[in-house]
Amino acid sequence: MLTVIAINSSHRKKHTHGLIIQIKKILENNNIHVEIINLFDYNIQTCLGCEHCLIKGGCLLKDDTLELMNKMKFADGIILTSPVYLENVSGKLKTFLDKTCSWFHRPEIYGKPVLVVATTKGSGLKFTLQYLKRVVMMWGAFYAGMIGRSIRNIDCEIKQSECDNFIKLLNMEKNNYKPTINNLIYFQVQKVLAYKLAGLDRDYWKEKGWNKEIYYFTCKIGFFKKLVATSFYQFLNKVINS
Numbered sequence: 001m002l003t004v005i006a007i008n009s010s011h012r013k014k015h016t017h018g019l020i021i022q023i024k025k026i027l028e029n030n031n032i033h034v035e036i037i038n039l040f041d042y043n044i045q046t047c048l049g050c051e052h053c054l055i056k057g058g059c060l061l062k063d064d065t066l067e068l069m070n071k072m073k074f075a076d077g078i079i080l081t082s083p084v085y086l087e088n089v090s091g092k093l094k095t096f097l098d099k100t101c102s103w104f105h106r107p108e109i110y111g112k113p114v115l116v117v118a119t120t121k122g123s124g125l126k127f128t129l130q131y132l133k134r135v136v137m138m139w140g141a142f143y144a145g146m147i148g149r150s151i152r153n154i155d156c157e158i159k160q161s162e163c164d165n166f167i168k169l170l171n172m173e174k175n176n177y178k179p180t181i182n183n184l185i186y187f188q189v190q191k192v193l194a195y196k197l198a199g200l201d202r203d204y205w206k207e208k209g210w211n212k213e214i215y216y217f218t219c220k221i222g223f224f225k226k227l228v229a230t231s232f233y234q235f236l237n238k239v240i241n242s
């Protein structure tokens with residue numbers, strides 16, 4: 001059975017949690033198991049900014065971050081959620097996201113479908129969902145859609161159609177994926193950075209065999225997208241050299 005983890009980053013089990021419960025029901029009707037994780041049950045300490053994770057690998061802080069990152073790695077998909085706080089994600093979620101910085105350089109959940117969800121009183125919903133989408137892309141994961149509600153329309157029930165793409169990607173063989181131009185662009189940026197900037201990243205990318213690739217795994221990439229990705233890589237490679 002496919003397993004998804006849903007991360008609730010509100011301290012309460014109210015609006016955001018309510019949406020997770022609705023999505024859980026829809027997914028369970030599609031034979032997908034959902035484990036809800038309340039981020040506040042986890043001890044996530046603030047990033048020290050030492051860059052140890054980037055330069056040497058691993059975090060100096062002994063908290064629950066690694067446990068949670070491992071849960072994400074072993075899940076088939078992820079639902080990343082947040083209440084809107086000051087036009088963006090909750091502080092607790094941002095603290096956790098900062099700790100996943102190494103995944104931008106050395107992607108570990110590439111190709112994993114992620115659905116992003118947010119609730120608000122009125123403002124910042126679009127920005128917050130877009131921000132979460134950006135994080136998903138930076139991880140090299142597969143953005144599977146967004147669901148947002150303001151408390152004015154919180155009773156507007158989530159429809160199966162809002163989860164369809166997520167369900168489709170969860171059930172799809174990876175070699176049938178069709179990466180977007182954005183997916184390919186993020187890959188090229190990561191590749192150039194890995195080869196130009198940091199030794200640990202370069203070794204990781206070589207070990208994965210990504211030096212010769214235009215995406216993390218073999219999948220359906222049309223001629224035009226291949227051309228754009230290759231040209232963009234060549235351009236970036238030159239610019240960063242000079």
Ligand SMILES: Cc1cc2nc3c(=O)[nH]c(=O)nc-3n(C[C@H](O)[C@H](O)[C@H](O)COP(=O)(O)O)c2cc1C
Binds near residue numbers: 017
């Ligand atoms: C610290 C804080 C900051 C908030 N900032 C905003 C905001 O910028 N814009 C907005 O419309 N609502 C804001 N809200 C309201 C929440 O986004 C909204 O009530 C949300 O649905 C709460 O989710 P929850 O019930 O899962 O905790 C804020 C609430 C809190 C507690």
